[in-house]
Amino acid sequence: MTFRKTIFWLHLISGCVAGVIVLIMSVTGVLLTYERQTIDWFDRGLRAPQQPGRPRMPLEALLAAQPAAPTTVTLRAEPGEPVMLTYGREGTVYVDAYTGATLGKGHTGVRKFFQSMTSWHRWLGQEGPGRQTARAITGACNLAFLFLLMSGLVLWWPRRWTAASLRAVTWFNGQATGKARDFNWHNVIGFWSLAPLLLVVASGVVMSYPWANALLYRMTGSELPVQGAGGGSGGGPPRGEGRGPRGEERRPAAPSYEGLDLLVENAKRQDPEWRVLSFRPAGPRRAPLAFTLDRAERGRPDLRTTVTLDRESGEAVKLERFSDQSAGRRLRTWVRWVHTGEAGGVTGQTVAGLVSLGGVFLVYTGVALSLRRLAAWRRRRGRQADVVETAKADRLG
Structure with missing residues (x-):
């Protein structure tokens, strides 16, 4: 088996295993694109500046x-x-x-909607102890998505660099149908989404795995902060808040x-x-x-x-x-905002949302191509069985 064929089968298997979870994370990623702006819009009447007229x-x-x-x-x-x-x-x-x-x-309804989408994005909607298992699943599938993007680049790479072959994998073919259309969409969307998707997915891996977080610090020659001393995760619930060991809500201390x-x-x-x-x-x-x-x-x-x-x-x-801050801490602080695209303002959010939508189509076209391959394989097996049966009948006749 050639190197390219090995990569192809690893790519296909990884996509089939992680496809559903990647689809969920991509769809929720799209819906979370303008979370802050949407909440601000619904709260705009409450945030309208008041007439000062007196000391605060x-x-x-x-x-x-x-x-x-x-x-x-x-x-x-x-x-x-x-x-x-x-x-x-x-x-x-x-x-x-x-x-x-x-x-x-x-607006409570809007906030609950985004909380629900965040829960599905991170923990597949699980609550309590189930979140740990769900987080492990989303982390593993996000890592698989990173492999899919890198292996996809290997598979996308044209065997011959001609204008026709390059156009076939970088631009949409409106005349294509069926398998040709799915193949064209998979390649074109993957090509245009690759760079920003790599940033979104790789930053997600850093937030999912302590070893990836530690690698970020080692790459910059920075000392890894002690857990709980700040700067590790760049997020989490407010101090004194969150959930206890049995999943119950903990209230903050009286201020x-x-x-x-x-x-x-x-x-x-x-x-x-x-x-x-x-x-x-x-x-x-x-x-x-x-x-x-x-x-x-x-x-x-x-x-x-x-x-x-x-x-x-x-x-x-x-x-x-x-x-x-150290170089590692500064880089780690950016990770959360790179993941959402907010590091680039509204433009960055838009790009992150569009490539998340691209992830939805990559899963769809990837699954469609896999099912077409499976159907073609079953047809070949059927034809081979028919040939064998015909040969047996000829010998017996």
Whole structure:
């Protein structure tokens, strides 16, 4: 068996094994493309700037007046922007920064839809203990998808570099039907989607496997951070939140708002150009409080500063800018945003969504070609059986 034929059969088998899961991840990837923009659009009435006309209400009093402690508090620099209070999976509430009046709750249905799509994308919709098994399956299939993309390039490579052969695998043939059409679509979509899909899928592998994450650090000659010390996963639930060992919901610790306004003002001074400031108020009364200041909405970790302040003195205990991180940590921080395309803004999101749609067609055409191959093989076997039976009959006659 030649090298190319070996790659072909490995490609076909991997596609048949991982195809359904890759299809689910691709479809949900398409649906998650404009998650942030969609949520903002549905919440646009609640996020409309309020008329200032008076000093901002002290944040300590504003939060103390809330019926429940939020998991995350988000402030925006633009005058009149409301305070956004996030309550984990329970939703988001917008509060007038000047009066403390509740403006309304974010669109719950839209958020639940995207939470469901994220759950299917990462864990095949599983909850509780089943997530660990589902995550292992999606991780393995994502790794198989990476192999499919790289082996697909080998199979796509024209045997002869002529204008006709190159056009056949890089441009759609509107006249083709049946097997020829599926083959043409598979090659053309694979060619135009390959580079961005490699980024999307490879970043998914880094987030799925500790060895891939460690490899990222070793490639840059950086020391791998201690798990739990920050910078490992670049995500996860807020501190004190999440699920316990039996899958039950854990509530954040009761927060202390004493001296919070002074802490917020001190945090703002760390980056005068901040646009979005967020923090998680949960934690022991005297524990340091971490603030994140962003110069952009999302997707630009290089424009983010994190400062941890002592609650009693208000002094900075730790200040971390993107430039202060190791090369491995900086690269790892980009991974999550490369995966969603948000590292490239709306254009990057659009490209990520389009290549995810390309992944849907790659699975469809790949399965169609496999079924056609199987049907052709069964027909050949049938004809061979007929020839054998005819030969037997001739001998007996």
